[in-house]
Amino acid sequence: MIDSQTTNNPITTLPYTPIPATLTKIVTESWDTKTFHAEFNDEALKDSFTYEPGQFQQVSVFGVGECTFCLTSSPTRKGHIEFSVKKVGSVTSALHDMSEGDLVGIRAPLGNFFPYNEWKGKNLLFAGGGIGMAPMRSLLNFCLDNRDDYGEITTIYGARTPGDLCFAYEFEEWNSKGKLHLTVDVGDDDWKDHVGHVPGYLKELAPSPDNAIAITCGPPIMIKFILPEFASLGFKPEQIYTTLEMKMKCGVGKCGRCNIGSKLVCLDGPVFSLAEIDELPPEF
Amino acid sequence: MSEETTVLAEEKDQSAEPQKWQPSILAILCNWCSYAGADLAGSARMQYPETVRIVRVPCSGRTDPMFVLKGFQRGFDGVMVLGCHPGDCHYAKGNYYARRRIALTQDLLKSLGIAPERFHFEWVSASEGNRFAALINEFTHKLEELGPFDGVA
Amino acid sequence: MAEIQDKIREEAKKALESGEVGVVIGWGAGSVPFKTTPVFIDKPQDADKLVWNPACTNNLAVYLTRWARDGKVGIVAKPCDIRSIVTLIREKQVKRENVFIIGLGCGGVVDTGLMEAGDVRMREITSLQWDGDDLMVTTEAGAVKVPAAQALREQCKVCHDRSPAISDVSVGDAVAPSEDLKIEIPGLSEDRQKYWQEQFAKCIRCYACRQVCPACYCETCFCDRIEPKWTAKKATTDEAWMFHATRAMHLVGRCIGCGECERVCPVGIPAVELARELNAVAKERYDFEPGDPEAEKPLLGAYKENDVDPAHHSE
Amino acid sequence: MKDRVLLKDKTGDFLGFLAERFEIVAPVERADAPAEFKELAESDVPALDGSKPMMTPKDYLLPRHEVLVKIDMAGGETKVETPLPEEKPRVMLCAWLADAQAIQVLDRVFLDRKFVDPYYSCRRENLVLFAVIPAEMRWSWFSGSVDDVETWKSSVDGLMYDLGDRFYIESTSEKGAELIASAPLSEASETDTAAKNKLWDAFKNTGLQPFAGKAxxxxxxxxxxxxxxxxxxxxxxxxxxxxxxxxxCFDIQDETCGHCVERYRCRDTxxxxxxxxxxxxxxxxxxxxxxxxxxxxxxxxxxxxxxxxxxxxxxxxxxxxxxxxxxxxxxxxxxxxxxxxxxxxx
Known part of the structure; x- marks a missing residue:
């Protein structure tokens, strides 16, 4: 288990208390999505803060409320943390209105993480759609930074239009250290890559399930269609991982709203293998 | 937050007590008459207490009783609603609807045990800048006599 | 009583068999003999599950906005429930042609809380029946007679309209209005501000009062709205004050005084009282009664040029 | 462990004894509403016999409205404050046994998982818990159908059985035994013990349902x-x-007042x-x-x-x-x- 426990991170003793952090950089990813870079104001915490790919955080806009975001940066790249925000509700809108230098509150790291230690020596296949790339980006960059531990690292990333693709500034790295396949539902005049949905593209690329792990994240509709594709390629439920999303308030297993059956997404998740999901009642 | 609630939240905060206590008043004014009346009072440099917080509504008919209740919940000492004289509504009949609603709001406040003097409803036209200032002064005096509102809780 | 119950079942069966309605909403036997529970009968052979007894308290009109939206439903209704239906029709929440009303005359229903405060041992009750003006409580040990004044719900004691205002079929005889008793609420006549503060301090914000109320039909209640946030979710006295005061205001001209909100309140807040007082004013000042089928427009959706002028009231 | 009895006319002495050592938390009578658990003030009348409906003890351990964090942003600086409840020895009296057992469930949620809830824990940590078995069980109770209620005795420190003019006080933990040994109580007679056993059986068998004992x-x-x-x-x-x-289950909400933000939790369902x-x-x-x-x-x-x-x-x-x-x-x-x-x- 990860050791936020042994650090000086107050979340272990005061789990509801947000820690002040400053937005150091705001990157506009698409028309409705921004990525925020934040640094803890407390220098000691800034240095010692550590997390694992797949974990999430609660970000506060004081006076408006708190919202759940995955940590989209990789723990290998220290000093600041990143989270990507799609503008949908009151907190996300308030975040979008903020500027560099503004203050937020952060409670992190929360939840479980991708079992990357068990995946050493394997080929990794990332298949993401839209904002679903955010939780996978942490793991992807982590694996690229520990490149020698893994076999092939292939990414299939799709969005509605070219303008909806996030993290374009990292595509080069993803494609040089691994292999990146981009696709959009609707292209434009400049679009040279694939056009079509992620599940269809996956079928076309037909990666081998041998010694491989597939990680997939995206809108529910994409997940619904991609799972059968993985199955027909020969991926077993134990080889497929995703992160689940539920409404959360506390993030620490108390407030009671993120349960799926007897599992709490905030404590037992957000990372689940398909084998684990198959055991859960169909209520997410 | 909507405009109304923002106003309510901020105004109450700003009206933190000066040395001598002055009653805080929430005044909900129709855009076409009393708000213009207040404007007139202002441009004519008429004196009235600065502890009045004005919320402009398009018509007294827009005055949801919730505005009044929220004012009392937030601790205003008095709430006032001013609209166009009957027959003069910019939208023909908005103030007639307001009339019933406001009358019943008065009754509700009575039922809740809030002194009826803390709520004031009046018709004020755009030309009655004088009267607007006088009404505010009068209402302020009345509230001074009553003393601070001890709140709903 | 038993004959009325038989007639209800018969009418429900007929309406279901003829296909006039797809479902009949009525009361069924409760999980204990002194309670009933709403039932939704959709097969003629199930009509025998309907019951009529002194514990038929629920105002079933609360279900109409959900059930009678797309088709015709039957509803077994007491005169007060019918007043709620009248309001829903007037306010265009339900179409008259979408409800088939099996109307009942009613002398009142019981307040089980009052019975418990008396000497009745709830566990031993086997049935409740009216015996003239008295409530006959049958227990394992024998039968006890409880005078109506001790058993009736407060609202029933002052009920003026004990026969259906409108109905498609009417079951049972007309029932004479009650003598004009008053509801006495201890403490209310003294310091009202303090009284309501004490009451609202108890509120746990479970919203049972709102949910059980046929007149609270809004899709999204003002207090569930995020923007603007009219009341916070927390159960503090001032927020509860805001909730109950606003709800009372929303009920003027809608609340027909069935008292369901008061019955279901787990902490005993007489929530119906504020709306009842306002409606008394509305009756006197505007000659408006929410349960009156003749009143075409909602109270606050109408005006008269010579309405009382509140501006001169406050002078 | 020696059980003892509290004569009801000596209740004042017993409460006085407790008050010297603990903050007493007990259901307090309210007009027209169920009694509510709160810290006993001098003017409060505790409802000790458990015969009437009451609010749940969770209202004390997990208040309906609790400020979790205060954020002060005055003067451009942001101070985040966590107002924790005071830790002090508390004794909770006269919770229904079912309610006391429910605290075990709350403990699992708020104390046992990866994160400990500091607010709950401050009130819960040093709590001595006495449950009441009233003279007559309420018609709606069905504890015996959901679990083996014998095992619940270990969830509390003691039980108070209402025997009419007296409470039979049984200790079920060391803490409880120590407390009643030094408290101003009388010795229990064999008749008392027999009456208590009878009451316990009544509780065990109350409202037994067909599903009792089924998994x-x-x-x-x-x-x-x-x-x-x-x-x-x-x-x-x-x-x-x-x-x-x-x-x-609870909700967390922010409330702004000027330069201050209060983040509170409140019930949700x-x-x-x-x-x-x-x-x-x-x-x-x-x-x-x-x-x-x-x-x-x-x-x-x-x-x-x-x-x-x-x-x-x-x-x-x-x-x-x-x-x-x-x-x-x-x-x-x-x-x-x-x-x-x-x-x-x-």
């Missing part, structure tokens, strides 16, 4: 027609959860539509049916799987208070016992 968590079905039936009737208020001694509604509009429990199912499955299945304890302790409040008489006992009988009987017949 509900194994038998509650996801696709049972009962969920639809419950959802039809349910008016979606939060009373069953808010009045439940073990329901503990799986019965409300917006409970699981996400910002982008998706709601995994979008209709009443899954919400009705969630309430029962959570108590009888999920919590059992998570903690090995049943979330419902049979206090009967929801049975008594449900505005539309959705009776949890009836639902359990229908979902569990009937299909089992049908299976047996076939």
């Amino acid at each position: 509900l968590y194994e038998n509650l079905a996801w696709d049972d027609p009962i969920w639809e039936e419950m959802a039809q009737k349910c008016i979606a208020c939060g009373m069953c959860s808010f009045m439940c001694p073990s329901c503990s 799986c019965q409300f539509e917006d409970f699981t509604l996400m910002g982008h509009g998706h709601n995994p429990r979008a209709t009443q049916l899954p919400r009705s199912r969630q309430r029962l499955l959570h108590k009888f299945k999920y919590q059992h799987e998570q903690f090995g304890v049943v979330g419902c302790t049979g206090c009967g409040r929801c049975v008594e208070l449900c505005p539309v008489n959705i009776d949890i006992r009836e639902a359990l009988n229908r979902t569990c016992v009937e299909p089992m009987e049908q299976k047996a017949e076939a």
